[in-house]
Each structure stands twice: as C-alpha cells, then as structure tokens.
Amino acid sequence: MSEYTLNVSDLTKTYNAGKPGEVRVLQGVSLAVEPGEVVGLVAPSGAGKSTLLQIAGLLDVADAGTVEIGGQDMAGASDRKRTRVRRQDVGFVYQFHHLLPEFTALENLVLPQLANGVSQRAAEARGAELLALVGLSDRAAHRPAALSGGEQQRVAVCRALANSPRILLADEPTGNLDPATSDQVFDVLMRLVSETGLSALIATHNLELAARMDRVLRLEEGVLRAG
Ligand code: ADP
Numbered sequence: 001m002s003e004y005t006l007n008v009s010d011l012t013k014t015y016n017a018g019k020p021g022e023v024r025v026l027q028g029v030s031l032a033v034e035p036g037e038v039v040g041l042v043a044p045s046g047a048g049k050s051t052l053l054q055i056a057g058l059l060d061v062a063d064a065g066t067v068e069i070g071g072q073d074m075a076g077a078s079d080r081k082r083t084r085v086r087r088q089d090v091g092f093v094y095q096f097h098h099l100l101p102e103f104t105a106l107e108n109l110v111l112p113q114l115a116n117g118v119s120q121r122a123a124e125a126r127g128a129e130l131l132a133l134v135g136l137s138d139r140a141a142h143r144p145a146a147l148s149g150g151e152q153q154r155v156a157v158c159r160a161l162a163n164s165p166r167i168l169l170a171d172e173p174t175g176n177l178d179p180a181t182s183d184q185v186f187d188v189l190m191r192l193v194s195e196t197g198l199s200a201l202i203a204t205h206n207l208e209l210a211a212r213m214d215r216v217l218r219l220e221e222g223v224l225r226a227g
Pocket of ligand 1: 016045
C-alpha cells in the first residue's frame, strides 16, 4: 500500500481521439502527494489542469494510467466505489463557488454530509464549526446571493472540507476574485489545510500564491515538470 494520499501514475487523456480536433491533453502524467503536503499546479490556460484534477478526483477517467487515493487503487473500481471514495476522501474547490443558490450557507455545508450518511445534527454542528473557522458564523443563514464573492468562496472551502476528506483538489480557487480578496481567501484555505493536516493539490495562475505551497509542479505540453 502506498504511503501517499494521492498517487497518480502515467495518466494519458486525449479528447476526440482519432477525429479532427483531437486534443492530447495528458501524455504520461505522474504525481504523488504526501500526507499533509500542499502541492501547487501551475500551467497556462488550456494546458489540462482541470482535466488532471477531474481525473485525480474521480470525476473523469483517463485513457490509461492509475489513480490511487489513500492507498486505494481506483483502477477497475466500480462506479459505486468511485462515488464513495470521491464523497468521503476528496474535497473540491472550483474557481466559481457552485453553492446551491436556494440553500443557506449552513445548508450548503450540511447537504454533502447528509449524502455521506452523517446525521442532521452532527452535520449542522460540523457546518457551524467550519463557518466559525472562516469567520462566517454570522452569515450561516444567508443564501449565496446575499454573500460577497470572498464570502461565497470561503463557504465553498468549508463545503470542500465538510466531509473531512483526505485530499483537497482546488482549481483556481481564487481566480475569480480581486487581488485583496484572493489573498484573504487563500490565507483561509492555507490555514484550514495546515490546521487539519490535509493534503492539497491547488491549481493556480498566481505564481505568488504558488510560491507559498510546499512544492510547485508545472503542466506543460502534457507532462509535469518541477516548477
Ligand atoms: P485548463 O484547466 O488547464 O485550462 P482543461 O483541462 O480545461 O485545461 O482543457 C485542456 C484542453 O482540453 C483544452 O484545449 C480544452 O479545450 C480541451 N478540452 C477540455 N475538455 C474537453 C472536452 N470535453 N472535449 C474536447 N476537448 C476538451
């Protein structure tokens, strides 16, 4: 069994293979994230960051290669198992918050826990705890539209952590925010990751933010290089 939280090996992915418009996005990508390690992923737009994160987070499948999460090899795993591991072990943060608009901030943190079998009461307690950690206790009953962009993204970070995943995958988590708000959200994200000992793979265009991570990888022309 691997000691890595996330271990992907020799991933390849081509869109529209063999057709006009074929895009060879990943051409043998391997990376391993250790427990508690925060790895930055830097790449030009269109280089395949989202594709890599989606495959690593079991939302998409590679043409070839392996994905292991917490030592569990996902090659050949059933859809049911992939869904279970994704819900329990992977947290996602995207560029846009993707909170459910008709639910409050707290409800947005409760729902993914209910889907994971947690009781309403325990889910509310966990949600409230997370909101307190990001300084949003007084916004618990607000719907996303009544929150600022930075607040929405802080709630989205809480949602990613609600089920206490093994790994956080973030795709330009501050890419939609002005520089000051981006720094604030990034500080919150890094603080939560380090306080909980979580592993993270964080894609960003922002080289200053990337420099604050333990290690940076560049995705270029379908392969990863040390940054
Ligand atoms: P990034 O996140 O680095 O901007 P993406 O992983 O979103 O890159 O996309 C990598 C490349 O693959 C881009 O050229 C994009 O147009 C292409 N691509 C992404 N998804 C699809 C798809 N479903 N079908 C065809 N091409 C796609």
